[in-house]
Amino acid sequence: xxxxxxxxxxxxxxxxxxxxxxxxxxxxxxxxxxxxxxxxxxxxxxxxxxxxxxxxxxxxxxxxxxxxxxxxxxxxxxxxxxxxxxxxxxxxxxxxxxxxxxxxxxxxxxxxxxxxxxxxxxxxxxxxxxxxxxxxxxxx
Numbered sequence: 001x002x003x004x005x006x007x008x009x010x011x012x013x014x015x016x017x018x019x020x021x022x023x024x025x026x027x028x029x030x031x032x033x034x035x036x037x038x039x040x041x042x043x044x045x046x047x048x049x050x051x052x053x054x055x056x057x058x059x060x061x062x063x064x065x066x067x068x069x070x071x072x073x074x075x076x077x078x079x080x081x082x083x084x085x086x087x088x089x090x091x092x093x094x095x096x097x098x099x100x101x102x103x104x105x106x107x108x109x110x111x112x113x114x115x116x117x118x119x120x121x122x123x124x125x126x127x128x129x130x131x132x133x134x135x136x137x138x139x140x
Contacts, residue, residue, distance in 0.1 A: 002054060002055075003090075004052040004053055004054045004059060004060070004087050004090060005052070005053045005054075006050055006051070006052055006053075006090055006091060006094040007050070007051055007053065008042075008048045008049065008050060008051070009042050009048075009049040009050070009051050009061070010042070011039060011042055011043075013051070013058065014035050014038045014039060014042075015035075016058050017038055017049070017051070017058065017061060018033050018035065018038065020058050020059070020060075020061060020077060020079060021033050021061070021075075021077055023079055023080070024060075024077040024078060024079050024080065025077070031139070041063065044065075046065070046066035046067070046068065046102060047063065047064055047065040047066050048064045048095075048098050049061060049062075049063055049064075050062045050063075050064060050091050050094055050095060050098075052078070052087045052090065052091055054082070059078060059079045059082040059087060060076075060077060060078040060079065060082065060087045060088060060091055061075060061076070061077050061091070062074075062075065062076045062077075062088075062091040062092065062094075062095050063075040064094075064095040064098050064099060066098075066099060066102050066104055070104065070106050070107070070108060071095075071099035071102075071104035071106065071107040071108070072107070072108050072109075072110065073092065073095050073107060073108070073109045073110070074109065074110040076088055076091060076092070076109075076118065076121075078091075083117075088121050089121065089124075089125065092121070092122075092125050093125075095107075107127075108130075109122050109127055110135075
């Protein structure tokens with residue numbers, strides 16, 4: 001199998017990113033995807049929106065965030081037709097490289113409890129469930 005190119009997203013790719021998210025969106029994702037929000041994400045310092053590309057097609061994404069204290073990874077999405085080929089793992093490994101480079105020592109991954117394939121991926125990447133901390137959210 002051809003290896004995907006893993007690279008940062010550019011602003012000109014926002015429509016393609018939104019199309020991928022539309023096809024590969026998790027049922028747990030409730031925040032609307034917009035061009036403006038995706039542009040802000042790409043322009044935000046410290047983090048990166050990684051893309052997996054095969055034959056000029058975007059087949060996966062991962063948001064890698066850095067707040068100066070801790071790294072966060074979320075929005076790992078791979079097109080259904082390209083899953084189970086190691087693309088998600090390559091995105092995660094590239095996310096780790098980015099976070100190490102900016103000084104992160106700890107990383108949190110946001111994963112829906114009932115998405116067994118996603119949970120399996122993160123466990124196989126060395127992550128452990130955190131049973132001590134609960135996540136609280138508020139939509140503004």
